[in-house]
Amino acid sequence: xxHEDCLPISATTIYEMSLQSAELLKxxxxxxxxxxPRGLVRLSGGNxxxxxxxxxxxxxxIVAKLGGGLVLEARMLTFLKDHSHLPVPDVIxxxxxxxxxxxxxxxxxxxxxxxxxxxxxxxxxxxxxxxSFGFKWDTVxxxxxxxxxxxxxxxxxxxxxxxxxxxxxxxxxxxxxxxILGRLKDFCDCLERWISSPPQPSLIHGDMWGGNVLCQxxxxxxxxxxxxxxxxxxxxxxxxxxxxTFGDGFFERYQEHRKIAPGFFEERREIYNLxxxxxxxxxxxxxxxxxVNATLKRFGF
Numbered sequence: 001x002x003h004e005d006c007l008p009i010s011a012t013t014i015y016e017m018s019l020q021s022a023e024l025l026k027x028x029x030x031x032x033x034x035x036x037p038r039g040l041v042r043l044s045g046g047n048x049x050x051x052x053x054x055x056x057x058x059x060x061x062i063v064a065k066l067g068g069g070l071v072l073e074a075r076m077l078t079f080l081k082d083h084s085h086l087p088v089p090d091v092i093x094x095x096x097x098x099x100x101x102x103x104x105x106x107x108x109x110x111x112x113x114x115x116x117x118x119x120x121x122x123x124x125x126x127x128x129x130x131x132s133f134g135f136k137w138d139t140v141x142x143x144x145x146x147x148x149x150x151x152x153x154x155x156x157x158x159x160x161x162x163x164x165x166x167x168x169x170x171x172x173x174x175x176x177x178x179x180i181l182g183r184l185k186d187f188c189d190c191l192e193r194w195i196s197s198p199p200q201p202s203l204i205h206g207d208m209w210g211g212n213v214l215c216q217x218x219x220x221x222x223x224x225x226x227x228x229x230x231x232x233x234x235x236x237x238x239x240x241x242x243x244x245t246f247g248d249g250f251f252e253r254y255q256e257h258r259k260i261a262p263g264f265f266e267e268r269r270e271i272y273n274l275x276x277x278x279x280x281x282x283x284x285x286x287x288x289x290x291x292v293n294a295t296l297k298r299f300g301f
Contacts, residue, residue, distance in 0.1 A: 166282060238270075
């Protein structure tokens with residue numbers, strides 16, 4: 001959830017690593033990998049961490065990520081690597097302030113062939129099930145805590161641990177007006193009008209905006225920055241439409257593998273997108289408050 005186009009970024013917002021810091025990072029990487037970096041190249045990413053491509057003279061590049069929540073991110077990547085076919089980078093090293101992982105080539109675009117491949121990969125991911133919604137441990141999304149208590153009922157999980165939790169966090173941060181939080185609570189009391197439990201929980205990536213989907217030569221080369229848990233897979237599909245990550249071709253191919261129930265595009269997509277919108281309100285405020293307001297109004301609240 002690290003959409004760089006969300007807000008205008010001023011020159012002072014972008015952190016430029018000092019020469020001294022860069023040399024310290026290179027020295028640390030040398031100790032951890034046994035290889036001396038040749039250079040550091042800032043990669044586009046988000047607002048939560050600094051991400052660099054680390055190049056070497058005689059070895060493949062790797063990625064260095066500096067920030068918070070990195071141990072959890074590494075755990076999520078490792079879980080996906082061990083329990084799914086989703087392509088994700090291998091973790092080389094992690095501690096509280098540094099994550100080193102494989103560099104995945106990403107010079108391609110999300111053209112039709114890549115979107116078809118993404119649909120196949122996500123349909124396969126969503127076929128991985130569990131007994132409960134949530135997860136064995138809490139995760140993070142956009143650097144924010146994401147509670148995952150294992151819950152047998154999807155509606156109550158989505159209501160309490162996604163909408164109400166993040167709405168409260170956004171209100172306490174001063175970015176969501178208390179009056180809108182009150183309307184959100186009223187809406188949540190009526191969620192059963194539109195939302196019901198899917199046949200079984202599905203494993204989801206959890207942060208499906210375009211910056212987290214890497215492409216190379218008409219294929220998906222990897223997914224990064226996961227925010228995993230077991231959910232109704234429709235919340236993942238909805239998120240993929242919020243910033244137009246995927247188009248109609250993706251959904252046509254996805255439905256060849258997993259059917260999407262009627263009413264998703266007409267109603268449930270907007271309801272599920274309240275969660276990432278509330279995350280963005282908590283992080284940024286601004287126009288995302290108006291988007292939450294508009295969704296609540298659309299459903300009569």
